[in-house]
Amino acid sequence: MSFLQSVDAALAAFASFVWGTPLLVLLVGGGLYLLIVSKGRPYRHLGHSVDLLMGKYDDPNDPGQVPHRQALSTALSGTLGLGNIAGVAIAISTGGPGAIFWMWVTALVGVATKFYTATLSVMYRGRDAAGELQGGPMYVIREGLGRRWMPLAFLFAIAGLCGMLPVFQSNQTVQLLRESFAVPLGMVSGDGSMLFDFVVGVVLAIAALVVIAGRIQRIGKFAVRIVPGMVIFYLALTLIVIGYFWQQVPAAFALIFSDAFSGQAVAGGALGAVIATGISRGAFSNEAGIGTESLAHGAAKTREPIREGVVAMVGPIIDTLVICTCTALVILLTGVWEHGAGIEGVSLTAEAFSQVFGGWGPLLLLLMVLPLAFSTIVTFWYYGVKCFVFLFGARWQGLYTAAYIALIVIGAVASLNAVNSIIIGMYAIMAIPTMTSTLLLAKRVNRAAHDYFTAQELEGTVKET
Incomplete structure (x- = not known):
């Protein structure tokens, strides 16, 4: 076994261990x-999120940095994209169709989780080393639980620095660009080209630097322009494929449900592997309970923490229940998951679209992936720099930005297995302080939610659904 193979195996073992029972x-x-x-009260007020996202309650004088819709778009830009496309493909390849069911489970309970984590991210905002008001699990722990819980805050920030690297996004973006564009045009061979990957990585890095120079305000404006259009475009593509195979849709759903409790399709009957794959991929997709959502929602301009909690609940619905389900159906209906030996990640999804759109399939997918993957890259910089400033102060954040930009290029030529294991493993570590602090502070959210929804119902501005 070569050194690189040993590293891949060690990182895979680490990811498997931390995602244990x-x-x-x-x-x-x-x-x-x-x-x-x-x-279940938050679920009954999902309709209130529409008013909030439409700006009905926006006040430019409220504390925070971006409006509700930009906070949600930023959070979604960190989850939509390769997590829904490459992540779903990896879930099916490694855990079988049943893994999708367990991704749905993470989304259904994730609605409640995001309500609490996003509410707390506004309720317990704190000042960073530069004196700016910030939200996120580390500030929730420091401001809400006190100094004796600070080791948990540091744990989240350290894991966040490693887990929110741009390597997965740049890796899979370059792979799709190479296989759907460069190879068909004869620019590179089928085995790929280190030079091509490197050049694309450099271009991505330069473009990212331009956007992140404007910090969260520019990232929020960029995300709110890109995310909705790309979601609609991708849904249109997947619905065409689903419509093409409409007679097989019931059988695909039946396969998902049956394999969720048997694991026979891919995982050799190892039900635990199916569940672990689905939940870890679901968490990677919608990030409910991981804590990254708090970093984005904590920047919302509002004086009412509950409002941002209501907005955040929309995330898992769009991300996992809608987008991931559409991706899964495309992969299952076209059958590429059974016959795609050697094809992994985003390439498997591209192959699925090729079954209906021919050579245009990967190109159409590329049109959606590029802007969303890029938006994820710039959003992850924002998440990572908040963790860095919490740990080391604002003085040296330029060093983090330089390292981050370099990692975009490195990720373009890195091993997918190693990249995937690092990210998945660090996401697991981030979940520990996030969920621990959320569970400890849940009663405070319940009291605030009762007061807020009761007042809104009395005013007649919010009705239960």
Whole structure:
């Protein structure tokens, strides 16, 4: 076994270990607990998010940095894209169709989880080293739980620095660009080209630097322009494929449900592997309970923490229940998951689209992936720099930005297996302080939610659905 193979194996073992049963119980069990103690009340007020996203309650004088819709778009730009496309393909390849069911479970309980984490991110905002008001799990822990819980805050920030690297996005973006554009045109061979990957990585890095120079305000404006259009475009593509195979749709859903409790399709009957794959990929997709959502929603301009919690609930619905389901159906209906030996990640999804659109399939997918993957890259910089400033202060954040830009290029030529294991493993670590602090502070959110929704119902501005 070569050195690189040994590193890949070690990182894969690490990711498998941290995503063991205790963490699955913490994420899913914790989400179920939050759903129960909230008595499902947040779910009944999902309609209120529409008014908030339409700007009905916006006040430019409120504390924060971006409006509700930009905060949600920023959070979604960090989850939509390769997590829904490459992530779903990896989930099916490694865990079988049943993994999709467990991704749905993370989304259903993730609605409650995001309500609590986003509410807390506004309720317990704190000042960073530069004196700016910030939100996120590390500030929730420091401001809400006190100094004796600071080790958890540091744990999140350290894991965030490693888990929110741009390497996965740049890796898969370059792979799709190479295989759907460069190879067909004869620019590179089928085995790929280190030079091509490097040049594309440099271009991505320069473009990212231009956007992140404007910090969260420019990122928010960029995301709110890109995300909605790309979501609609991708849904249109997937619905065409689903419509083409419409007679097989019931069988695809039946396969998902049956394999979720048997694991026979790919994982050799290892049901635990199916569940672990689905939950870890679901968490990577919608990030409910991971804490990254708090970093984005904590920047919302509002004096009412509950409002941002209501807005955040929309995330798992769009991200996992809609987009990931469409991707899964495309892969299952076209059958590429059974016959795509050697094809992994975003290439498997591209192959699925080729079954209907021919050579145009990967190109159409590329048109959607590029802007969303790029928006994820710039959003992850914002997440990472907040973690860096929390740990080391604002003085040296330029060093982090320089390292981040360099990692975009490195990720373009890195091993997918190593990249995937690092990101997945660090996401698991981030979930520990996030869910622990959320569960400890849940009663405070419940009291605030009761007061807020009761006042709104009395005013007649919010009605239960």
